Amino acid sequence: xxxxxxxxxxxxxxxxxxxxxxxxxxxxxxxxxxxxxxxxxxxxxxxxxxxxxxxxxxxxxxxxxxxxxxxxxxxxxxxxxxxxxxxxxxxxxxxxxxxxxxxxxxxxxxxxxxxxxxxxxxxxxxxxxxxxxxxxxxxxxxxxxxxxxxxxxxxxxxxxxxxxxxxxxxxxxxxxxxxxxxxxxxxxxxxxxxxxxxxxxxxxxx
Amino acid sequence: xxxxxxxxxxxxxxxxxxxxxxxxxxxxxxxxxxxxxxxxxxxxxxxxxxxxxxxxxxxxxxxxxxxxxxxxxxxxxxxxxxxxxxxxxxxxxxxxxxxxxxxxxxxxxxxxxxxxxxxxxxxxxxxxxxxxxxxxxxxxxxxxxxxxxxxxxxxxxxxxxxxxxxxxxxxxxxxxxxxxxxxxxxxxxxxxxxxxxxxxxxxxxxxxxxxxxxxxxxxxxxxxxxxxxxxxxxxxxxxxxxxxxxxxxxxxxxxxxxxxxxxxxxxxxxxxxxxxxxxxxxxxxxxxxxxx
Numbered sequence: 452x453x454x455x456x457x458x459x460x461x462x463x464x465x466x467x468x469x470x471x472x473x474x475x476x477x478x479x480x481x482x483x484x485x486x487x488x489x490x491x492x493x494x495x496x497x498x499x500x501x502x503x504x505x506x507x508x509x510x511x512x513x514x515x516x517x518x519x520x521x522x523x524x525x526x527x528x529x530x531x532x533x534x535x536x537x538x539x540x541x542x543x544x545x546x547x548x549x550x551x552x553x554x555x556x557x558x559x560x561x562x563x564x565x566x567x568x569x570x571x572x573x574x575x576x577x578x579x580x581x582x583x584x585x586x587x588x589x590x591x592x593x594x595x596x597x598x599x600x601x602x603x604x605x606x607x608x609x610x611x612x613x614x615x616x617x618x619x620x621x622x623x624x625x626x627x628x629x630x631x632x633x634x635x636x637x638x639x640x641x642x643x644x645x646x647x648x649x650x651x652x653x654x655x656x657x
Numbered sequence: 658x659x660x661x662x663x664x665x666x667x668x669x670x671x672x673x674x675x676x677x678x679x680x681x682x683x684x685x686x687x688x689x690x691x692x693x694x695x696x697x698x699x700x701x702x703x704x705x706x707x708x709x710x711x712x713x714x715x716x717x718x719x720x721x722x723x724x725x726x727x728x729x730x731x732x733x734x735x736x737x738x739x740x741x742x743x744x745x746x747x748x749x750x751x752x753x754x755x756x757x758x759x760x761x762x763x764x765x766x767x768x769x770x771x772x773x774x775x776x777x778x779x780x781x782x783x784x785x786x787x788x789x790x791x792x793x794x795x796x797x798x799x800x801x802x803x804x805x806x807x808x809x810x811x812x813x814x815x816x817x818x819x820x821x822x823x824x825x826x827x828x829x830x831x832x833x834x835x836x837x838x839x840x841x842x843x844x845x846x847x848x849x850x851x852x853x854x855x856x857x858x859x860x861x862x863x864x865x866x867x868x869x870x871x872x873x874x875x876x877x878x879x880x881x882x883x884x885x886x887x888x889x890x891x892x893x894x895x896x897x898x899x900x901x902x903x904x905x906x907x908x909x910x911x912x913x914x915x916x917x918x919x920x921x922x923x924x925x926x927x928x929x930x931x932x933x934x935x936x937x938x939x940x941x942x943x944x945x946x947x948x949x
Binding site: 472473493494497498501502506554555557558559561562563566567569570590625628629632633634635636638639640641642643644645646649655656 | 670673676677680681684685724725726727728754755792793795798852853854856857858868869870872873877880881882883889890891892912915916919920923924927
Protein backbone atom coordinates (compact mmCIF):
# COMPACT_ATOMS: atom_id res chain seq x y z
CA UNK A 452 0.00 0.00 0.00
CA UNK A 453 1.23 3.47 -0.92
CA UNK A 454 2.83 5.79 1.62
CA UNK A 455 2.49 8.81 -0.68
CA UNK A 456 -0.15 11.20 0.76
CA UNK A 457 -1.07 12.46 -2.75
CA UNK A 458 -1.91 8.93 -3.85
CA UNK A 459 -4.12 8.58 -0.76
CA UNK A 460 -5.87 11.87 -1.50
CA UNK A 461 -6.47 10.71 -5.10
CA UNK A 462 -7.75 7.32 -3.96
CA UNK A 463 -10.08 8.74 -1.28
CA UNK A 464 -11.51 11.32 -3.71
CA UNK A 465 -12.03 8.56 -6.31
CA UNK A 466 -13.97 6.48 -3.78
CA UNK A 467 -15.99 9.55 -2.75
CA UNK A 468 -17.08 10.09 -6.37
CA UNK A 469 -17.78 6.36 -6.89
CA UNK A 470 -20.02 6.40 -3.78
CA UNK A 471 -22.66 8.14 -5.95
CA UNK A 472 -23.19 4.82 -7.73
CA UNK A 473 -24.83 3.59 -4.53
CA UNK A 474 -26.77 6.79 -3.91
CA UNK A 475 -26.29 10.53 -3.50
CA UNK A 476 -24.43 11.31 -0.26
CA UNK A 477 -22.37 14.06 1.45
CA UNK A 478 -19.04 12.43 0.53
CA UNK A 479 -19.93 12.55 -3.17
CA UNK A 480 -21.09 16.16 -2.86
CA UNK A 481 -17.83 17.12 -1.14
CA UNK A 482 -15.77 15.46 -3.91
CA UNK A 483 -17.84 17.07 -6.64
CA UNK A 484 -17.65 20.58 -5.18
CA UNK A 485 -13.93 20.23 -4.53
CA UNK A 486 -13.40 19.21 -8.15
CA UNK A 487 -15.41 22.14 -9.53
CA UNK A 488 -13.59 24.60 -7.27
CA UNK A 489 -10.12 23.29 -8.06
CA UNK A 490 -10.84 23.14 -11.79
CA UNK A 491 -12.01 26.77 -11.80
CA UNK A 492 -9.03 27.90 -9.75
CA UNK A 493 -6.65 26.00 -12.05
CA UNK A 494 -8.07 27.57 -15.20
CA UNK A 495 -8.07 31.12 -13.78
CA UNK A 496 -4.45 30.89 -12.63
CA UNK A 497 -3.39 29.07 -15.79
CA UNK A 498 -4.90 31.62 -18.16
CA UNK A 499 -3.52 34.50 -16.13
CA UNK A 500 0.07 33.18 -16.16
CA UNK A 501 0.07 31.68 -19.65
CA UNK A 502 -2.27 33.85 -21.70
CA UNK A 503 -3.15 37.24 -20.23
CA UNK A 504 0.19 38.07 -18.59
CA UNK A 505 2.62 37.08 -21.40
CA UNK A 506 0.33 38.01 -24.32
CA UNK A 507 -1.13 41.26 -23.04
CA UNK A 508 0.12 42.79 -19.80
CA UNK A 509 3.85 42.16 -20.28
CA UNK A 510 3.91 43.71 -23.81
CA UNK A 511 1.85 46.64 -22.50
CA UNK A 512 4.19 47.25 -19.59
CA UNK A 513 7.11 47.07 -22.06
CA UNK A 514 5.62 50.04 -23.92
CA UNK A 515 3.96 48.19 -26.84
CA UNK A 516 0.81 50.30 -26.80
CA UNK A 517 -0.72 48.59 -29.84
CA UNK A 518 -1.89 45.98 -27.32
CA UNK A 519 -4.36 48.57 -26.00
CA UNK A 520 -6.59 47.58 -28.96
CA UNK A 521 -7.12 43.92 -27.88
CA UNK A 522 -7.38 45.07 -24.26
CA UNK A 523 -10.22 47.47 -25.16
CA UNK A 524 -11.91 44.85 -27.33
CA UNK A 525 -11.76 42.39 -24.44
CA UNK A 526 -13.08 44.93 -21.95
CA UNK A 527 -15.99 45.74 -24.26
CA UNK A 528 -17.39 42.25 -23.58
CA UNK A 529 -17.99 43.35 -19.98
CA UNK A 530 -20.18 46.25 -21.09
CA UNK A 531 -22.99 43.66 -21.17
CA UNK A 532 -23.28 44.31 -17.44
CA UNK A 533 -23.83 48.09 -17.91
CA UNK A 534 -27.16 48.54 -19.77
CA UNK A 535 -26.40 52.18 -20.80
CA UNK A 536 -23.37 51.15 -22.91
CA UNK A 537 -24.19 47.49 -23.50
CA UNK A 538 -24.37 48.14 -27.27
CA UNK A 539 -20.55 48.31 -27.26
CA UNK A 540 -20.44 44.52 -26.95
CA UNK A 541 -21.36 44.32 -30.65
CA UNK A 542 -17.92 45.61 -31.62
CA UNK A 543 -15.84 42.67 -30.26
CA UNK A 544 -18.55 40.19 -31.28
CA UNK A 545 -18.53 41.61 -34.82
CA UNK A 546 -14.75 41.48 -34.88
CA UNK A 547 -14.75 37.82 -33.72
CA UNK A 548 -17.47 36.75 -36.16
CA UNK A 549 -15.82 38.57 -39.07
CA UNK A 550 -12.42 37.07 -38.35
CA UNK A 551 -13.88 33.62 -37.67
CA UNK A 552 -16.07 33.50 -40.76
CA UNK A 553 -13.36 34.81 -43.08
CA UNK A 554 -10.90 32.28 -41.77
CA UNK A 555 -13.14 29.25 -41.50
CA UNK A 556 -15.48 29.39 -44.53
CA UNK A 557 -12.84 28.64 -47.22
CA UNK A 558 -10.98 26.18 -44.97
CA UNK A 559 -14.16 24.37 -43.96
CA UNK A 560 -15.38 24.18 -47.54
CA UNK A 561 -12.04 22.77 -48.68
CA UNK A 562 -11.51 20.25 -45.86
CA UNK A 563 -15.07 19.23 -44.96
CA UNK A 564 -16.88 19.48 -48.29
CA UNK A 565 -14.57 19.23 -51.31
CA UNK A 566 -12.16 16.64 -49.89
CA UNK A 567 -15.04 14.58 -48.49
CA UNK A 568 -16.82 14.68 -51.86
CA UNK A 569 -13.57 13.63 -53.50
CA UNK A 570 -13.45 10.66 -51.13
CA UNK A 571 -16.95 9.61 -52.16
CA UNK A 572 -16.35 9.68 -55.92
CA UNK A 573 -15.89 6.20 -57.40
CA UNK A 574 -13.46 5.97 -60.32
CA UNK A 575 -12.12 2.92 -62.24
CA UNK A 576 -8.92 3.26 -60.18
CA UNK A 577 -10.95 2.52 -57.04
CA UNK A 578 -11.48 -1.03 -58.33
CA UNK A 579 -7.75 -1.80 -58.61
CA UNK A 580 -8.38 -3.70 -55.38
CA UNK A 581 -11.76 -5.52 -55.33
CA UNK A 582 -12.37 -5.11 -51.58
CA UNK A 583 -11.74 -1.36 -51.58
CA UNK A 584 -13.89 -1.07 -54.71
CA UNK A 585 -16.83 -2.76 -52.97
CA UNK A 586 -16.38 -0.54 -49.89
CA UNK A 587 -16.25 2.56 -52.10
CA UNK A 588 -19.57 1.62 -53.69
CA UNK A 589 -21.11 0.99 -50.24
CA UNK A 590 -19.86 4.42 -49.07
CA UNK A 591 -21.32 6.05 -52.19
CA UNK A 592 -24.70 4.37 -51.65
CA UNK A 593 -24.61 5.29 -47.95
CA UNK A 594 -23.84 8.96 -48.63
CA UNK A 595 -26.51 9.30 -51.34
CA UNK A 596 -29.22 7.49 -49.34
CA UNK A 597 -28.44 9.44 -46.15
CA UNK A 598 -28.67 12.71 -48.09
CA UNK A 599 -31.98 11.54 -49.59
CA UNK A 600 -33.31 10.93 -46.05
CA UNK A 601 -32.77 14.63 -45.31
CA UNK A 602 -34.40 15.75 -48.58
CA UNK A 603 -37.84 17.00 -47.57
CA UNK A 604 -38.87 18.93 -50.69
CA UNK A 605 -40.78 15.94 -52.10
CA UNK A 606 -42.87 13.23 -50.50
CA UNK A 607 -40.66 10.26 -49.70
CA UNK A 608 -42.35 7.47 -51.64
CA UNK A 609 -41.36 5.21 -54.52
CA UNK A 610 -37.62 5.26 -55.30
CA UNK A 611 -37.12 8.26 -53.02
CA UNK A 612 -38.85 6.38 -50.17
CA UNK A 613 -36.75 3.24 -50.66
CA UNK A 614 -33.52 5.27 -50.77
CA UNK A 615 -34.64 7.16 -47.67
CA UNK A 616 -35.34 3.90 -45.77
CA UNK A 617 -31.90 2.60 -46.76
CA UNK A 618 -30.50 5.94 -45.55
CA UNK A 619 -32.07 5.33 -42.12
CA UNK A 620 -30.29 1.97 -41.93
CA UNK A 621 -26.93 3.67 -42.62
CA UNK A 622 -27.71 6.35 -40.02
CA UNK A 623 -28.67 3.69 -37.43
CA UNK A 624 -25.45 1.76 -38.09
CA UNK A 625 -23.58 5.03 -37.55
CA UNK A 626 -25.41 5.66 -34.27
CA UNK A 627 -24.76 2.08 -33.17
CA UNK A 628 -21.03 2.40 -33.86
CA UNK A 629 -20.93 5.72 -31.99
CA UNK A 630 -22.77 4.19 -29.02
CA UNK A 631 -20.37 1.22 -28.98
CA UNK A 632 -17.39 3.57 -28.99
CA UNK A 633 -18.97 5.68 -26.23
CA UNK A 634 -19.39 2.58 -24.05
CA UNK A 635 -15.76 1.67 -24.73
CA UNK A 636 -14.63 5.19 -23.79
CA UNK A 637 -16.57 5.27 -20.53
CA UNK A 638 -15.42 1.78 -19.56
CA UNK A 639 -11.83 2.86 -20.29
CA UNK A 640 -12.17 5.61 -17.69
CA UNK A 641 -13.44 3.08 -15.13
CA UNK A 642 -10.52 0.75 -15.97
CA UNK A 643 -8.10 3.65 -15.51
CA UNK A 644 -9.45 4.41 -12.04
CA UNK A 645 -9.45 0.73 -11.02
CA UNK A 646 -5.84 0.43 -12.28
CA UNK A 647 -4.97 3.43 -10.10
CA UNK A 648 -6.68 1.99 -7.02
CA UNK A 649 -5.22 -1.50 -7.44
CA UNK A 650 -1.76 -0.33 -8.52
CA UNK A 651 -0.33 2.91 -7.09
CA UNK A 652 -2.68 2.90 -4.07
CA UNK A 653 -3.04 -0.72 -2.92
CA UNK A 654 0.04 -2.10 -4.65
CA UNK A 655 -1.78 -5.25 -5.76
CA UNK A 656 -0.82 -4.95 -9.45
CA UNK A 657 2.25 -3.54 -11.28
CA UNK B 658 -43.37 -11.05 -10.53
CA UNK B 659 -42.56 -13.12 -13.61
CA UNK B 660 -38.96 -14.02 -14.49
CA UNK B 661 -39.01 -11.80 -17.59
CA UNK B 662 -40.19 -8.80 -15.56
CA UNK B 663 -37.43 -9.46 -13.05
CA UNK B 664 -34.63 -9.40 -15.64
CA UNK B 665 -35.77 -6.03 -16.96
CA UNK B 666 -35.68 -4.58 -13.46
CA UNK B 667 -32.24 -5.57 -12.20
CA UNK B 668 -31.08 -3.01 -9.62
CA UNK B 669 -28.55 -0.68 -11.26
CA UNK B 670 -26.25 -1.14 -8.24
CA UNK B 671 -26.02 -4.86 -9.03
CA UNK B 672 -24.98 -3.95 -12.58
CA UNK B 673 -22.33 -1.51 -11.26
CA UNK B 674 -21.01 -4.18 -8.89
CA UNK B 675 -20.80 -6.74 -11.70
CA UNK B 676 -19.05 -4.21 -13.95
CA UNK B 677 -16.45 -3.55 -11.23
CA UNK B 678 -15.88 -7.27 -10.66
CA UNK B 679 -15.49 -7.87 -14.40
CA UNK B 680 -12.96 -5.03 -14.63
CA UNK B 681 -10.93 -6.40 -11.71
CA UNK B 682 -10.88 -10.11 -12.68
CA UNK B 683 -8.42 -9.81 -15.63
CA UNK B 684 -5.86 -8.08 -13.40
CA UNK B 685 -5.58 -11.18 -11.22
CA UNK B 686 -6.60 -14.07 -13.46
CA UNK B 687 -4.71 -14.32 -16.73
CA UNK B 688 -7.30 -13.77 -19.42
CA UNK B 689 -5.91 -13.25 -22.91
CA UNK B 690 -8.44 -12.09 -25.45
CA UNK B 691 -6.71 -11.66 -28.85
CA UNK B 692 -6.87 -8.16 -30.32
CA UNK B 693 -7.04 -7.63 -34.07
CA UNK B 694 -5.06 -4.61 -35.22
CA UNK B 695 -7.28 -2.19 -37.08
CA UNK B 696 -6.06 -0.79 -40.43
CA UNK B 697 -6.07 2.84 -39.31
CA UNK B 698 -3.72 2.05 -36.40
CA UNK B 699 -1.41 0.13 -38.72
CA UNK B 700 -1.43 3.04 -41.17
CA UNK B 701 -0.16 5.38 -38.46
CA UNK B 702 2.50 2.87 -37.43
CA UNK B 703 3.57 2.36 -41.06
CA UNK B 704 3.76 6.11 -41.60
CA UNK B 705 6.18 6.48 -38.67
CA UNK B 706 8.14 3.50 -40.05
CA UNK B 707 8.50 5.31 -43.39
CA UNK B 708 10.13 8.44 -41.86
CA UNK B 709 13.93 8.33 -42.27
CA UNK B 710 15.86 8.63 -38.96
CA UNK B 711 17.27 12.06 -37.99
CA UNK B 712 15.52 13.75 -40.88
CA UNK B 713 12.22 15.48 -40.20
CA UNK B 714 10.63 15.68 -36.74
CA UNK B 715 7.34 14.23 -35.57
CA UNK B 716 5.25 16.92 -33.91
CA UNK B 717 2.99 15.61 -31.15
CA UNK B 718 0.20 17.82 -29.90
CA UNK B 719 -0.66 16.58 -26.40
CA UNK B 720 -4.27 17.74 -26.07
CA UNK B 721 -5.84 15.41 -23.53
CA UNK B 722 -6.88 16.01 -19.96
CA UNK B 723 -6.44 13.83 -16.84
CA UNK B 724 -9.97 12.40 -17.20
CA UNK B 725 -8.99 10.64 -20.43
CA UNK B 726 -5.52 9.61 -19.30
CA UNK B 727 -6.31 5.83 -19.48
CA UNK B 728 -6.99 6.16 -23.21
CA UNK B 729 -4.52 8.77 -24.43
CA UNK B 730 -1.51 8.40 -22.10
CA UNK B 731 -0.62 4.86 -23.30
CA UNK B 732 -0.90 6.14 -26.89
CA UNK B 733 1.59 8.92 -26.10
CA UNK B 734 4.05 6.54 -24.48
CA UNK B 735 3.84 3.94 -27.27
CA UNK B 736 4.25 6.61 -29.94
CA UNK B 737 7.23 8.18 -28.17
CA UNK B 738 8.91 4.78 -27.78
CA UNK B 739 8.41 4.08 -31.48
CA UNK B 740 9.81 7.44 -32.62
CA UNK B 741 12.77 7.44 -30.25
CA UNK B 742 13.66 3.84 -31.15
CA UNK B 743 13.71 4.82 -34.82
CA UNK B 744 15.84 7.93 -34.18
CA UNK B 745 13.04 10.35 -35.07
CA UNK B 746 13.17 13.61 -33.08
CA UNK B 747 10.05 14.77 -31.27
CA UNK B 748 8.64 18.26 -30.88
CA UNK B 749 5.78 18.34 -28.38
CA UNK B 750 3.27 21.09 -27.75
CA UNK B 751 -0.22 21.55 -26.30
CA UNK B 752 -3.36 23.58 -26.86
CA UNK B 753 -5.33 21.93 -24.04
CA UNK B 754 -4.64 23.78 -20.76
CA UNK B 755 -4.75 20.59 -18.67
CA UNK B 756 -2.31 18.70 -20.90
CA UNK B 757 1.21 20.05 -20.17
CA UNK B 758 1.65 18.07 -16.94
CA UNK B 759 0.66 14.85 -18.72
CA UNK B 760 2.89 15.62 -21.71
CA UNK B 761 5.92 16.14 -19.48
CA UNK B 762 5.08 12.97 -17.55
CA UNK B 763 4.89 10.91 -20.77
CA UNK B 764 8.15 12.37 -22.12
CA UNK B 765 10.06 12.01 -18.84
CA UNK B 766 8.91 8.42 -18.18
CA UNK B 767 9.75 7.23 -21.71
CA UNK B 768 13.09 9.06 -21.76
CA UNK B 769 14.02 7.63 -18.35
CA UNK B 770 13.09 4.12 -19.51
CA UNK B 771 15.22 4.43 -22.65
CA UNK B 772 18.12 6.08 -20.82
CA UNK B 773 18.13 3.35 -18.15
CA UNK B 774 18.85 0.80 -20.90
CA UNK B 775 21.42 2.95 -22.73
CA UNK B 776 24.94 1.61 -22.76
CA UNK B 777 26.60 4.65 -24.32
CA UNK B 778 26.02 8.36 -24.99
CA UNK B 779 24.53 7.73 -28.45
CA UNK B 780 21.80 5.47 -27.06
CA UNK B 781 20.58 8.03 -24.54
CA UNK B 782 18.21 10.88 -25.28
CA UNK B 783 19.16 14.52 -24.84
CA UNK B 784 16.66 17.34 -24.36
CA UNK B 785 17.03 19.95 -27.08
CA UNK B 786 18.63 17.48 -29.49
CA UNK B 787 16.30 14.46 -29.52
CA UNK B 788 13.16 16.06 -28.14
CA UNK B 789 11.69 19.39 -27.14
CA UNK B 790 8.47 20.31 -25.38
CA UNK B 791 7.23 23.76 -26.37
CA UNK B 792 4.43 24.01 -23.81
CA UNK B 793 0.92 25.44 -24.07
CA UNK B 794 -0.34 28.26 -26.27
CA UNK B 795 -3.67 30.07 -26.39
CA UNK B 796 -5.44 30.92 -29.67
CA UNK B 797 -4.78 27.61 -31.32
CA UNK B 798 -5.93 28.31 -34.90
CA UNK B 799 -3.77 31.42 -35.21
CA UNK B 800 -0.88 29.56 -33.57
CA UNK B 801 -1.23 26.55 -35.88
CA UNK B 802 -1.23 28.78 -38.95
CA UNK B 803 1.68 30.93 -37.74
CA UNK B 804 3.84 27.86 -37.10
CA UNK B 805 3.74 27.29 -40.86
CA UNK B 806 5.87 30.43 -41.17
CA UNK B 807 8.02 30.20 -38.03
CA UNK B 808 7.60 28.03 -34.94
CA UNK B 809 9.82 30.40 -32.95
CA UNK B 810 7.34 33.22 -33.65
CA UNK B 811 4.63 31.31 -31.79
CA UNK B 812 6.80 29.69 -29.13
CA UNK B 813 9.78 32.01 -28.47
CA UNK B 814 10.57 29.91 -25.37
CA UNK B 815 9.94 26.25 -24.58
CA UNK B 816 7.95 24.91 -21.60
CA UNK B 817 11.05 25.10 -19.37
CA UNK B 818 11.86 28.71 -20.30
CA UNK B 819 14.74 28.00 -22.72
CA UNK B 820 14.99 30.25 -25.76
CA UNK B 821 13.85 28.18 -28.76
CA UNK B 822 16.73 29.39 -30.91
CA UNK B 823 19.21 28.07 -28.35
CA UNK B 824 18.02 24.46 -28.84
CA UNK B 825 19.79 22.54 -31.65
CA UNK B 826 16.65 20.62 -32.61
CA UNK B 827 14.64 23.83 -33.02
CA UNK B 828 17.44 25.47 -34.99
CA UNK B 829 16.85 22.74 -37.56
CA UNK B 830 13.05 22.83 -37.21
CA UNK B 831 11.91 26.19 -38.48
CA UNK B 832 8.38 25.44 -39.68
CA UNK B 833 6.17 22.66 -41.13
CA UNK B 834 8.68 21.99 -43.92
CA UNK B 835 10.78 20.25 -41.25
CA UNK B 836 7.84 18.30 -39.79
CA UNK B 837 6.99 14.84 -41.19
CA UNK B 838 3.60 14.60 -39.47
CA UNK B 839 1.62 16.24 -36.68
CA UNK B 840 -0.01 13.67 -34.41
CA UNK B 841 -2.76 15.01 -32.18
CA UNK B 842 -3.51 13.03 -29.02
CA UNK B 843 -6.79 14.53 -27.97
CA UNK B 844 -9.85 14.21 -25.79
CA UNK B 845 -11.66 17.06 -27.53
CA UNK B 846 -12.18 18.22 -31.09
CA UNK B 847 -8.62 19.51 -31.64
CA UNK B 848 -7.60 17.49 -34.77
CA UNK B 849 -10.26 19.09 -36.98
CA UNK B 850 -8.48 22.47 -36.71
CA UNK B 851 -5.22 20.91 -37.88
CA UNK B 852 -7.07 19.37 -40.84
CA UNK B 853 -8.96 22.56 -41.77
CA UNK B 854 -6.21 25.14 -41.36
CA UNK B 855 -2.54 24.05 -41.44
CA UNK B 856 -3.24 21.03 -43.66
CA UNK B 857 -5.33 23.02 -46.16
CA UNK B 858 -2.77 25.85 -46.25
CA UNK B 859 0.56 24.04 -45.86
CA UNK B 860 -0.32 20.47 -46.80
CA UNK B 861 1.02 19.05 -43.55
CA UNK B 862 0.29 15.38 -42.77
CA UNK B 863 -2.02 14.82 -39.81
CA UNK B 864 -2.35 11.73 -37.61
CA UNK B 865 -4.44 11.30 -34.48
CA UNK B 866 -4.90 9.36 -31.28
CA UNK B 867 -8.37 10.02 -29.94
CA UNK B 868 -10.70 8.95 -27.17
CA UNK B 869 -13.14 6.29 -28.37
CA UNK B 870 -16.07 8.74 -28.13
CA UNK B 871 -14.47 10.96 -30.77
CA UNK B 872 -13.05 8.33 -33.10
CA UNK B 873 -16.13 7.64 -35.31
CA UNK B 874 -16.35 11.24 -36.49
CA UNK B 875 -12.77 11.04 -37.81
CA UNK B 876 -13.16 7.86 -39.86
CA UNK B 877 -14.34 9.83 -42.94
CA UNK B 878 -11.09 11.80 -42.75
CA UNK B 879 -9.07 8.58 -42.61
CA UNK B 880 -10.94 7.30 -45.67
CA UNK B 881 -10.07 10.43 -47.68
CA UNK B 882 -6.43 10.38 -46.53
CA UNK B 883 -6.75 13.69 -44.68
CA UNK B 884 -5.81 11.76 -41.54
CA UNK B 885 -2.82 9.53 -42.21
CA UNK B 886 -3.54 7.14 -39.34
CA UNK B 887 -5.69 6.94 -36.25
CA UNK B 888 -5.57 5.31 -32.83
CA UNK B 889 -9.11 4.88 -31.46
CA UNK B 890 -9.41 4.86 -27.69
CA UNK B 891 -7.84 2.30 -25.40
CA UNK B 892 -8.11 -0.31 -28.16
CA UNK B 893 -6.05 1.85 -30.52
CA UNK B 894 -3.47 2.40 -27.78
CA UNK B 895 -3.27 -1.35 -27.09
CA UNK B 896 -2.85 -2.06 -30.80
CA UNK B 897 -0.03 0.46 -31.10
CA UNK B 898 1.65 -0.95 -27.97
CA UNK B 899 1.49 -4.40 -29.56
CA UNK B 900 2.93 -3.19 -32.87
CA UNK B 901 5.77 -1.43 -31.04
CA UNK B 902 6.49 -4.59 -29.01
CA UNK B 903 6.27 -6.95 -32.00
CA UNK B 904 8.77 -4.83 -33.96
CA UNK B 905 11.22 -4.87 -31.04
CA UNK B 906 10.94 -1.18 -30.18
CA UNK B 907 9.83 -1.91 -26.60
CA UNK B 908 10.44 -4.68 -24.09
CA UNK B 909 7.05 -4.74 -22.41
CA UNK B 910 3.45 -3.90 -23.20
CA UNK B 911 1.88 -0.83 -21.64
CA UNK B 912 -1.20 -0.27 -19.52
CA UNK B 913 -3.64 -0.19 -22.47
CA UNK B 914 -3.02 -3.84 -23.36
CA UNK B 915 -3.77 -4.90 -19.76
CA UNK B 916 -6.86 -2.68 -19.75
CA UNK B 917 -8.15 -4.21 -22.97
CA UNK B 918 -8.69 -7.58 -21.27
CA UNK B 919 -11.01 -5.86 -18.80
CA UNK B 920 -12.56 -3.95 -21.70
CA UNK B 921 -13.39 -7.18 -23.54
CA UNK B 922 -14.85 -8.76 -20.39
CA UNK B 923 -17.05 -5.72 -19.81
CA UNK B 924 -18.25 -5.77 -23.42
CA UNK B 925 -19.28 -9.41 -23.04
CA UNK B 926 -21.17 -8.49 -19.86
CA UNK B 927 -22.89 -5.55 -21.55
CA UNK B 928 -23.91 -7.75 -24.51
CA UNK B 929 -25.40 -10.26 -22.02
CA UNK B 930 -27.34 -7.44 -20.32
CA UNK B 931 -28.61 -6.13 -23.67
CA UNK B 932 -29.80 -9.63 -24.63
CA UNK B 933 -31.45 -10.13 -21.20
CA UNK B 934 -33.16 -6.75 -21.43
CA UNK B 935 -34.50 -7.50 -24.90
CA UNK B 936 -35.65 -11.01 -23.97
CA UNK B 937 -37.46 -9.59 -20.93
CA UNK B 938 -39.03 -6.83 -22.99
CA UNK B 939 -40.08 -9.26 -25.75
CA UNK B 940 -41.72 -11.74 -23.33
CA UNK B 941 -43.46 -9.07 -21.24
CA UNK B 942 -44.84 -7.43 -24.41
CA UNK B 943 -46.07 -10.81 -25.68
CA UNK B 944 -47.66 -11.49 -22.30
CA UNK B 945 -49.46 -8.13 -22.37
CA UNK B 946 -50.66 -8.92 -25.91
CA UNK B 947 -52.08 -12.29 -24.74
CA UNK B 948 -54.02 -10.63 -21.88
CA UNK B 949 -55.60 -8.15 -24.29
